[in-house]
Amino acid sequence: MTRSVYVTGIGRGDGRQVVELGMMELLTRLVDRVGVFRPLAHDDRDPVMELLRSRYRLARPTAEATGMTYERAAALQAARGTDELVSALVDRFHAVARESEAVLILGTDYADTGLPAELALNARLANEFGAAVLPVVAGRDRDAATVVAEVRNAHHAYTSLGCEVLATVANRVRAEDAGEAAGELQRHLPEPVFVLPEEPALAAPTVSQVARAVGAEVLLGDQTGLARDVRGFVFGGAMLPAFLPALTEGSLVVTPGDRADLVIGALAAHAAGSPPVAGVLLTLDQRPGDETMALAHRLAPGTPVLAVPGGSFPTAAALLGLEGKLTAASPRKAEIALGLFESHVDTTELSGRLSVVRSDRVTPMMFEHELIERARADRRHVVLPEGTEERVLRAAEVLLRRNVCNLTLLGEEGAIRRRAAELGIDLRLLAADEPAGDSAAAHARVVDPERSPLRERFAEVYAKLRAHKGVDFDLAHDTVCDVSYFGTLMVREGLADGMVSGAAHSTAATIRPAFEVIRTSPDADIVSSVFFMCLADRVLVYGDCAVNPDPDAAQLADIAVQAAVTAAQFGVEPRIAMLSYSTGTSGSGADVDKVREATELVRARRPELLVEGPIQYDAAVEPSVAATKLPDSQVAGRATVLVFPDLNTGNNTYKAVQRSAGAVAVGPVLQGLRRPVNDLSRGALVQDIVNTVAITAIQAQQQARSATAAGGTQDQQKRSGDA
Known part of the structure; x- marks a missing residue:
């Protein structure tokens, strides 16, 4: 049965779009097919619905996910009564529900709706839809006592109308009153209350939203x-002289267009490192001359x-x-909203209170959600060497807002x-000696390798590690200024749990320091990589598609074993297919023999693993083909870990599947290192970076647990020996 959540309110100004977005994120973690339904809408464009459709790739058009307009609803209610209105909306709702495993319902907005008793109508609709109410x-602008009273009144209003209340949210509460209000509400209400x-x-509105609100023309x-x-x-x-001290970070300068001195002064201050302004808005239909505009562009490009x-x-x-709005055109605000929701909502x-059974299918979105959740559950510290790269800064803001890692x-x-200021990104960076403070919030710092006091220490460490290659202290002192080496040494020395780089550096520049400084894990023969290939209904693990050009049989076996371990770490049950152009005993030749030998080595090294090879790709993943070619195999048709015979085959295959099948490729994820270091594609998107950092944090969690377990075993052995 479909389980639905009806997000509603008691009046305007509650900012419930944050809660609607947060609930959509939560539902998409649990099931594949989440529907969205808005019973009543205004005639104009629905920005929240468009945001949800864009972010969560909903196929149903907004018109088909909407009951009717407020105008039509008011006319129908006046002419034929509330029962007829509700009946029509129930029919529209069930058209969405039939195609969904769960439905998020967006209640009325109390904004010029023309409907009497709007709260009662929301309650009636929730009951008729079989939905729990949130x-x-x-x-906003209310003290703790008033917030408590309003929440209790809302709870009573909906429960008295027969609604099942899932939880209640007080939103936009003053930070100084939030703790008091939360504590008081938990004592009064039986369901969870989140503040x-x-x-x-x-x-804060964006500059683009300001421009639309005042009908401004964009000159630069x-x-x-x-x-x-x-x-x-x-x-x-x-x-x-009097104007400049008034500038504050993120302010929009509003000035008559003939005041070229103020335009240039504001942008020059911005360029010189004073508080960066958001932009300049010129009035009176006056425009500075071409020379002034050219100078403005040179002073602060993009402003x-x-x-x-x-x-x-x-x-x-x-x-x-004027206030900011969550729209499909403001993905950054969506991430801020999700970070706020996830930081304050359990x-x-x-x-646990939702009657939604987790889907057996694993979609790309569900896999990405799981990465974020697991990383956040035991927060780690990751170093990002490419600190000025735009995509890295945007990813950093997402990671911090959502408390994924430090x-x-x-x-x-x-x-x-x-x-960061030019990009409008707020990282809330801590100073080098500033305490982290509230441990519940992820934080970031900046370290300059050239000026860091760690430079001397790292030079000594690196010189000792590379002395056999003729590296002395002076050479090491220069080398560790390279951000990739500095970040890798932070990981080695335990000052960070992992590193992610490669958005602006080559794979070699990222991996070489790891080979030299961190080195291969004792239980691995080589460093290799995998991609998590998120298909529409499952996640496959591809290896090695990024590091080893032509592994021999022993190396191929090591890649397979490592890939199985990596798959299991991320919730993918490993069933290994050793790929070749031949299946079973049907072919021969050096390439097939290499795969056959590697398969036997895997079986000898890890007899508990399910492995099949040599096997062709179609026989590995398609049950109908497997039934013909290898009918008795436990892997054929069900493979989850696919090991390619060489880099050429693997790299081309993953890219073909990514582009042709619309798969989300997460990686490359490096395996076989003593500590986690991961490489990015230089074409990586912001979400790719977020995913890779989350994976790195999870790898660090796993290594910490393994180290703890190993230490416990050694302690037990020592105590046993003492006895």
């Missing part, structure tokens, strides 16, 4: 600049300069009260801070 109550504090980054600026948050407004009228025909006063009036408890970014601190 009320969201606005806490989400006000998040300024969500309330790229998409990155237009995506910056506007955290405040500075209205320029004074002379430059938006907008123009409106009206004066400063009507422009200010239009900007008053998703494990909420999952981070160290390598590079010159001023350059990293300026680059």
Whole structure:
């Protein structure tokens, strides 16, 4: 039976889009087919529905996932009564529910709906849909006592109308009142109550949203600049010396267009490292000359300069009260919202209260969710050498917002801070000697290898490790300034749990320091790699597609064993297919014989593993082919770990499957090192980096557990010997 959650409220301004997004994320972790249904909508575009459709790849068009417009609903209710309205909406809902394992329902927004008794209608619809209710109550500008009273009233209102309340959320509560309100509510209500504090980054509109709100023309600026948050407004009228001290980070400068001095002054201050502005908005339909605009572009490339025909006063009036919105065009805000939800909502408890059975299928989205959850459960510390790279900074913000891991970014601190400010990214970086404070929140620091006090220590370590290659202290002192070497030494010395690099460096630049400094694990013969290939309904493990060009039989066997261990670490039951152009005994030749020998070596080394080879790809993954070629095999048709005979075959196959079958390729994930270091493709997307960092954190968790277990075993042996 479909299980549905009805997110609703008691009035306007509750910011429930954060909760709707968070619940969608939670449901997609549990099941494959999650539907979204909005019973009533306005005529204009539905930004939240479009965000959910875009982010979660929903196939059903918005029109088919909507009951009807408010205008039509009000007319139907007035003409034929509430029962007829509800009946029509129930029919529309079930059309979505029939195709879904769970449905998220977005309640009415209390904004000029023309419907009487709107709360009662939401309750009636929830009951008719068979949905549990999740009320969201606005806490903005209210003290703790008022928030508690409002939440209790909302809970009583819905329960008195026969609703099953899943949990209740107080949203946008002042940070100083959140703890008190949460404690008091838990004493009064039988269901869980979650309190989400006000998040300024969500309330801040982007420059692009400001431009749409006032009808501004974009004179300068790229998409990155237009995506910056506007955290405040500075209205320029004074002379430059009095104007500059008023600039604050993330502010939008609003000034008449004939004040070229203020335009250039604001952008020059930005370029010089003063608090970076979000952009400049020119009024009075005045435009600076071409030379001024060219200079503005050179001073702060990408920083938006907008123009409106009206004066400063009507422009200010239009900007008053403007708030940011979650839309498909603002993925960064979606990540901030998810981070807020996951930091303050016990998703494990909420999952337990949902009558949703976890799907046997594993979709790409479910696999990615699982990575984030596992990494967050035992937070680790990962170093990112490419600290000024845009994709790395964007990934870092996602990782920090969602509490996935603690981070160290390598590079010159001023350059990293300026680059983050230009991109509108808030990393909330800690100073080198600043305590982390609240352990519940992930944090980041910047380390400059050239100026770090660790440089001397690392040089001594590296010189000792490479003395047999003629490396002395002076050469080592220069080498460890390289961010890849510095990051790798942080991992070796236990100052970080893992490293991820490669967005702007070659694979060799990432892996060579690991070979020299961290070295191969005692239980592995070589370092190799795997990709997690997330297909529509399952996850396969491909190895080796990135490191070893032409492994011999012994190396191929080692790759297979390591890949099986990696697969098991990430919840994939290992059934190994040793791939070749021949299946079973049907072919011969040096290439087939190599795979056959490797298969026997795997069986001898790890007899408990299920392995088949040589075997062709189709016989490995397709049951109908396996039934013909290897009918008695425990692996054929069900393989989950596919080991390719050489790098050429593996690399081409993974890319063909990725591009042709629409698979999500997560990796390469390196295996066989003493400590986790992972390489990125130089074409990696932000989500690829997030996934790889999460995998690195999980590898670090596994290694820490193994070390603890090994230490415990040694202690037991020692105690036994003492006895």
